[in-house]
Amino acid sequence: MLLLPLTALGGPGSASKRAQSRAEADVVLAQVANGSPVPAAASRLHFLREEAYAAEEIGPLLRTAFDERTRRNLAALLASLGARTGEATLVKLASDGDSTVRMYAAQGLARLGSRNTGAVLPLLEDKSSGVRREAARALGASRNPKMGKPLMAAVKAEQDLEVRAALLEAVGASGDPKQKAPLKAYLDSDSESTRFAAARGLCRLGAPEGFAFAQKLLGNSDKFVRRQGLVLFEGVPAKKAGPVLSPLLQDADRTVAATAARVLSQGGDAASLDWLVLASWNAKGEEKLVYEKELETLQLADDRRKAILRKAGVAP
Secondary structure, eight states: OOOOOOOHHHHHHHHHHHHHHHHHHHHHHHHHTTTOOOOHHHHHHHHTTTTHHHHHHHHHHTOOOOOOHHHHHHHHHHHHHHOOOGHHHHHHHTTTTHHHHHHHHHHHHHHHTTOGGGGGGGGGOOHHHHHHHHHHHHEEEEEEGGHHHHHHHHHHHHOOHHHHHHHHHHHHTTTTTTGHHHHHHGGGSHHHOOOOEEEEHHTTTHHHHHHHHHHHTTTTTSSHHHHHHHHHTTTTTTTHHHHHEEEEEEESSSOOOOOOHHHHHHHHHHHHHHHHHHHHHHOOOHHHHHHHHHHHHHHHHEEEHHHHHHTEEEEE
């Protein structure tokens, strides 16, 4: 059997398109190095699907960049790409002399769910509160139960309320069941943000105390308080959150219903994504925007949406 090279299988047209997109990615990187806005550059690279290539190229660019703003922009772009090819560079940047670069490095590692916790742990004692906050999120995103203990130790030493909240949430995200009792203690905190973060951490661990806290909010007559209750289930597996959130798909507040569907979908419930797509299909006017906002958060591809609608028999 004759095996053809992948380039041959793709054809000259495919190779030409790839070369063109790579060339455009190079232009985007050069523009960022010269001060162009990072969000627009990241969006373009995502559109081109050249995240992996760009992340690989940012490393050499950083080695020859000495201007503070340029290095920060490149680090911010790398963090936003979510490409595994940039992980090694992000690990190096975690010990950079610039606190802003260190913060972006932690953000990028969090986005990757990096298991390289050794590079991030020292950042829990960083002089910059922004670095400590992003380090907490990165360690939580690692889903490493061994991180629960050092994260909780950092909670006890942390004075900044925003960082403390990030730490408490990260304790839950780490998946360490031994931290349930320490987290419960913060449900009685004088700080509302601390109580909320502790409840969110407990929900992520599947602790009944966290769910009870959330259900109290969900039972409130104020729709904005109820929406807060939904936030506590962000990052909770659908198997655990389903009994509480599934009934909310019938809620009169369609924002609550749409958010519940999105949270369940992110938790692994495929049926909730189908529900969200069909709800948007059937909705009119401003109500449609409510569902589309959640679908945008999920970054639903057009082909996936079409497949769901075809399966439901409402589109060709």
